[in-house]
Amino acid sequence: MDKTANILIVEDDFAISLAIKTILQNNVNCQLTLCYNGQEAIDSLEKITYDLVLSDWNMPVKTGQELLEYIRGNEKEQVKTLPFIMLTARADRDSVINAAKLGVTDFIHKPFNREQLITKIKQALSMPGDQCGGNNTGKNTQATQATDAKTQDITIEKQCSNRRTIS
Amino acid sequence: MLQKTDKKSLPVENSFNDMRLLIIDDEPFNVEILGEILVDAGYQHITSDTDPRNALALCEIHRPDLILLDLQMPYIDGFEIIKRLKANTELCNIPTVVITAQTSKEYRLRALNLGAKDFITKPFDPSEILTRIQNLLETQKLHNNLENQNQELQRVNDTMSELVSIVSHELRTPLTSIKSFVEILRDENDNLDEENKRQFLQIIDNETDRLSRLISDLLDLQKMNSGKIAWNTELVDLIKVSHDTMEFFRPAFHDKGLSLMLNAEMKIGHVMIDADKIRQVLTNVLSNALKFTTAGGVTITVKHNNAWANVLLLSSDEVVSSQITEILTGVSVNTIHHTDRDTILEHLECSGGNTDLLIVDISHRDAENLVLLEQLRITYPALPITVIVSDDETAERKKYSVQKSTFIKKPINIEKSRAAIELQITDLIGLSSQTTMIEISIADTGSGIPIKDLNKVFDRFHQVDTSHTREQSGTGLGLTISNEIIDHYYGRIWVESEIDKGSVFKIILPELRKEKKKLGEILVEKGLVTVEQLSNALKYQT
Numbered sequence: 001m002d003k004t005a006n007i008l009i010v011e012d013d014f015a016i017s018l019a020i021k022t023i024l025q026n027n028v029n030c031q032l033t034l035c036y037n038g039q040e041a042i043d044s045l046e047k048i049t050y051d052l053v054l055s056d057w058n059m060p061v062k063t064g065q066e067l068l069e070y071i072r073g074n075e076k077e078q079v080k081t082l083p084f085i086m087l088t089a090r091a092d093r094d095s096v097i098n099a100a101k102l103g104v105t106d107f108i109h110k111p112f113n114r115e116q117l118i119t120k121i122k123q124a125l126s127m128p129g130d131q132c133g134g135n136n137t138g139k140n141t142q143a144t145q146a147t148d149a150k151t152q153d154i155t156i157e158k159q160c161s162n163r164r165t166i167s
Numbered sequence: 168m169l170q171k172t173d174k175k176s177l178p179v180e181n182s183f184n185d186m187r188l189l190i191i192d193d194e195p196f197n198v199e200i201l202g203e204i205l206v207d208a209g210y211q212h213i214t215s216d217t218d219p220r221n222a223l224a225l226c227e228i229h230r231p232d233l234i235l236l237d238l239q240m241p242y243i244d245g246f247e248i249i250k251r252l253k254a255n256t257e258l259c260n261i262p263t264v265v266i267t268a269q270t271s272k273e274y275r276l277r278a279l280n281l282g283a284k285d286f287i288t289k290p291f292d293p294s295e296i297l298t299r300i301q302n303l304l305e306t307q308k309l310h311n312n313l314e315n316q317n318q319e320l321q322r323v324n325d326t327m328s329e330l331v332s333i334v335s336h337e338l339r340t341p342l343t344s345i346k347s348f349v350e351i352l353r354d355e356n357d358n359l360d361e362e363n364k365r366q367f368l369q370i371i372d373n374e375t376d377r378l379s380r381l382i383s384d385l386l387d388l389q390k391m392n393s394g395k396i397a398w399n400t401e402l403v404d405l406i407k408v409s410h411d412t413m414e415f416f417r418p419a420f421h422d423k424g425l426s427l428m429l430n431a432e433m434k435i436g437h438v439m440i441d442a443d444k445i446r447q448v449l450t451n452v453l454s455n456a457l458k459f460t461t462a463g464g465v466t467i468t469v470k471h472n473n474a475w476a477n478v479l480l481l482s483s484d485e486v487v488s489s490q491i492t493e494i495l496t497g498v499s500v501n502t503i504h505h506t507d508r509d510t511i512l513e514h515l516e517c518s519g520g521n522t523d524l525l526i527v528d529i530s531h532r533d534a535e536n537l538v539l540l541e542q543l544r545i546t547y548p549a550l551p552i553t554v555i556v557s558d559d560e561t562a563e564r565k566k567y568s569v570q571k572s573t574f575i576k577k578p579i580n581i582e583k584s585r586a587a588i589e590l591q592i593t594d595l596i597g598l599s600s601q602t603t604m605i606e607i608s609i610a611d612t613g614s615g616i617p618i619k620d621l622n623k624v625f626d627r628f629h630q631v632d633t634s635h636t637r638e639q640s641g642t643g644l645g646l647t648i649s650n651e652i653i654d655h656y657y658g659r660i661w662v663e664s665e666i667d668k669g670s671v672f673k674i675i676l677p678e679l680r681k682e683k684k685k686l687g688e689i690l691v692e693k694g695l696v697t698v699e700q701l702s703n704a705l706k707y708q709t
Contacts (some may be wrong), residue, residue, distance in 0.1 A: 013340055013343075013344070014453050015341075015344035015348075015370045015373075015374055016340070016343050016344050016347065018370070019343075019344055019348055019351060020347070020348030022351050022352075022355065022363075022367075023347065023351060023355070026358045040560070058336070089336045089339040089340055089343065109341040110339045110340065110342075110343040111339055111342045111345075111346040111347070112343065112347070113346070113350065114347065114350040114354060141193070164572075
């Protein structure tokens with residue numbers, strides 16, 4: 001990538017957020033904005049134009065799902081079609097399928113490795129805008145989900161009820 | 168309604184006498200005879216009603232093991248009741264015995280086809296009735312046992328799945344940081360200065376601690392839930408423990424520029440508790456207070472408090488409310504009085520676990536509160552309720568739930584009612600009303616907790632927004648474990664809070680006093696201390 005990419009990172013765990021920041025700063029030509037929950041991200045999206053969103057799923061105040069719904073339902077075409085990478089610690093098929101339906105561009109599972117993070121971010125940034133989610137990309141996201149489910153060897157688990165009360 | 172429970176029963180061998188029977192017959196005479204027969208046979212839990220319209224509601228509330236049902240009744244007949252029972256997934260397994268006349272063979276067949284299990288014929292033949300009932304109860308007992316075992320297995324299974332899910336999620340978070348920073352230190356070494364490296368190593372260290380705390384907390388909780396934890400109960404001076412814990416935290420508070428104080432009442436006695444575990448509770452609460460307070464500080468107070476029970480009163484009658492207030496002053500509790508149902512419901516929903524007793528007036532103008540009462544019995548089956556009624560007859564008719572309800576008649580007799588309410592409150596923690604309580608409160612000037620989350624803070628992995636505090640994250644299990652510990656020693660822990668003003672965590676524990684033997688006896692009885700330990704402990708008490 002020649003151009004400096006503007007990336008929004010949404011992660012409520014300070015240490016993980018710092019790790020992502022350090023890795024991306026040193027390996028991707030980018031400018032980073034860090035938010036600590038979905039609501040902060042929404043506020044920031046109203047002011048700044050981004051090229052990519054990398055977001056955690058389980059967060060207080062507003063979850064990753066709520067953030068994605070906001071983005072995919074946005075009036076501005078630029079926001080609506082933003083590449084959205086979901087960071088998730090929960091290898092839960094339901095939430096992955098749900099996220100895929102909502103138009104997630106790609107997934108990164110915690111604990112991730114550095115190479116994988118860099119590759120997936122670069123990949124998402126090199127995608128033409130019209131392939132990165134939105135209404136017309138159902139086929140694309142489903143395909144991503146299917147390969148992902150296979151390679152990550154996702155196990156089906158019951159959702160943690162305590163967490164659901166927050167999200 | 169007829170309650171045969173108090174009647175002296177004959178010493179009959181009956182292995183089913185703990186099972187619940189419900190009689191629905193519009194003819195009071197039939198109810199009377201059947202009741203006599205059953206009571207004489209040793210059955211102890213018999214409920215009846217002559218109004219068939221109450222049948223389903225009574226089934227919902229009492230969950231009988233068997234129903235004796237008349238077929239020909241006004242408003243709604245026995246056939247219809249059977250149909251409705253069969254259509255209800257929770258009630259469809261209650262066996263029904265229909266009551267018919269000798270001649271009505273057609274009726275019997277129709278009832279049996281609809282799902283009735285057996286029939287008895289009028290005029291009643293006691294030995295035949297008892298045999299038929301016993302046959303059905305035998306099957307029902309097996310059914311109940313299986314259902315209980317099934318529920319227990321389901322519970323174990325749910326706990327296991329939850330644990331797996333928790334382990335996969337909660338343990339991965341610190342693991343992610345550790346892995347990432349190790350990779351950064353290995354692969355990005357050229358881009359990092361000394362300061363970065365030190366910070367990253369510190370994070371790895373912190374996150375490793377967090378991971379190991381998570382594992383030990385999870386194991387602790389698991390042990391507590393399965394009753395496998397060792398409790399080293401001893402005589403503990405709460406002021407000393409509070410002081411020691413405070414001193415442990417002092418440097419951290421000092422670093423954040425926060426004050427930390429201890430106020431203790433004179434002549435506070437000791438409690439019988441596991442010293443390490445009460446220290447663990449105080450540490451959990453104090454580390455939360457430290458985390459969520461940015462200005463001001465924390466005050467720990469140790470004092471006597473016997474007014475720990477929270478009572479909700481619903482009545483529009485001013486005389487009633489002033490009398491209840493008078494009664495409760497004697498019992499010393501916190502009372503919240505409201506005149507409208509919606510406010511009470513809202514209050515219960517927000518702080519369900521914090522309400523210890525609900526007093527509801529259903530007399531005269533407040534007659535409609537009865538609807539609320541029935542609803543609450545189903546929503547909060549364990550909530551103790553005192554019902555204020557206008558006369559004996561109403562009390563009898565409206566005794567919708569035998570357990571956990573007490574009735575007070577109008578005009579209110581202060582002394583009698585006080586005794587009744589006192590009994591309900593002391594029943595809550597299983598100690599006598601003579602027990603004195605010691606309260607430790609930890610008040611911070613932090614951000615406060617929204618009302619809707621007040622009960623949830625004791626839930627496992629309740630998520631709070633800690634991102635901006637930049638503090639090390641907790642395990643999300645500390646308060647859950649604290650709750651288990653305090654509960655084990657007949658205490659209570661709860662939190663009161665106001666947004667932007669701060670939160671107060673309160674812990675009450677029963678005080679051990681020489682002249683009050685009851686507590687000691689209970690502790691020995693429950694195997695928490697040995698007789699020897701207790702008498703040694705009491706020697707040092709003044």
